[in-house]
Amino acid sequence: MKILVTVKQVPDTSGKVAVKADGTLDRASMQTIINPDDLNAIEAALSLKDEYGYKVVAFTMGPPPAAGMLRELMAMGVDETVLISAREFGGSDTYATSQIIAAAIDTYGIDDEDIIIAGRQAIDGDTAQVGPQIAEKLHLPQVTYAGKIVKDGNTLTINRMLEDGYMVVKVQTPCMITCIKELNTPRYMTVRGTEECWDMPLKVMDYEALKDHELIDATTIGLKGSPTNIYKSFTPPQKGVGMMLEGSGKETTDELVGILTSKHII
């Protein structure tokens, strides 16, 4: 009985973001963090583990330094982690990425009682596509935007959030769930965890390990196998600086409203 969680290491876009002259991101200057929504996915898995005794396995695809993030997850209570990493996987778009992660999950093995959980979306690309696309490649049902998960045997009842309310959806395991931040509050690493995580299993799946899987094909993975390509990237325009009004008293707000009325803005 396992919960497989997919996580991503991302640049911290909430702070200062440096853009190079050619319009690409200066990643070297940025901190990397665990994608925030993925922490909610980890917490969802760990709280189900606390209640039902699941084994929690986290999967990530990325360069070797992502192993550091996986150690942190084990310090939080994740039992095992898998780093999917190979030069051949680089440059993948969401389609190609989901092929590779689906192949890794399938190689690891999914049983009838298992659940795959992902965060809603990653803050670098904000696509929310990889979760559903993994589910499609594995022929599993999906429930996205989960705001509440209730388990009863192999049936999960999930509140799937919509812009104007929510749907209550029932689904059988095995299935894919993507969760939103309102689902829970992620826990911290424990002191004991930070010591023990170094001895816990971190498995690497490289190209060799996955190349014979039916989803892995030079035409569907990596930069060459990605259906989408970046044509141009650029920074948004800087709007011209407007008018700073003097003071902050009644005469200032009167002046402002006067300008707005004369321009028929209000």
Add this chain to the structure above:
Amino acid sequence: MAYNSADIAAFKNVWVFCEQRQGKMMPTTFELISEGRKLADELGCELHGILLGEDMDGIAKELGGYGADKVLVCDSPLLKNYTTDGYTKVIADMVQEYKPEIMIFGASNIGRDLAPRCAARLHTGLCADCTHLDVDLNGYINFLRDGSSLDVDNTNFETKMFDVNTNLKMTRPAFGGHLMATIVCPRFRPAMATVRPGVMQKRAFDEAKAAACELVHPEFELEASDIHTEVVEIVKAAKKMVDLIGADFIVSVGRGIAKDVEGGIKIAEEIAEELGGVVGSSRAVVDAGWISADHQVGQTGKTVHPKVYIALGISGAIQHKAGMQESECIIAVNKNDAAPIFEIADYGIVGDLFKVGPLLLESIRAAKAEA
């Protein structure tokens, strides 16, 4: 012959997924049809809506008024409520049958569940949450002239990889709005995109075009056993959701309200009420639990372009700016004269929102009394 998404020449026409909930068309569908019309005209092809649901004919015709030449209506009790499996199967089957070259969806919680699943099944590319679409290269270049910091006249737009004049160019913010990227899907069809609600402009309704719109009821196969989730119930939010996207006036609050959260929100509400607008907020205010998430403006919230956007105590993080910088007039009130919000504000006042806010309300009331 087997379906082959790489056989580019076999694909024609632009499709829009027409999202409805409980038999009512989602407003963003009309924006997408309007935008789809532009793309179809640039390609010289037809625009088709694809509408899934039960007893949909009544709301299908209206799509013609915004530019659809034809609407494929897929009616079934099994499609009454949205399910990933049911909708994906019917759409993927229809795409394989009719082969549109472009397909766009609204980037709603349903569109963003459905589109990736369809793209993965159809082996094609999908670009998420687009804010601008072009087929015509000159149109794209003109968009970049105002919409980017690129030196357009000294940029090479040609490439040997694909035809830049016929491929859909899908532009979207990335890295929290710090960067914009234009994505193409040159080797597979349909080129698919989800489009952010509220960004594309709705056309004026055309009665004649609505009357001329053809409804088609294609045959499709769908069994209850194809659907692996069960919708138990649909719950509408108890309180009315804030209509940020349709609002002409938005008064937003940021972290600056921290010292008196209720008081700060009340000031914003009063100004909004006086102007006939609504209250927005920055992400920090939502994350702190001070206001519900439907008020959030920004990269992870809503994109708005009201006539007037008043930012009270909002510093102007790039994620926030990404959602409101297209507002016609931006007014910023902040204690910190170095707050980035002033970089994009049309009018700025350096001061405490708890003092300036009530004065602004008084001035507006006085001006209205005079008018």
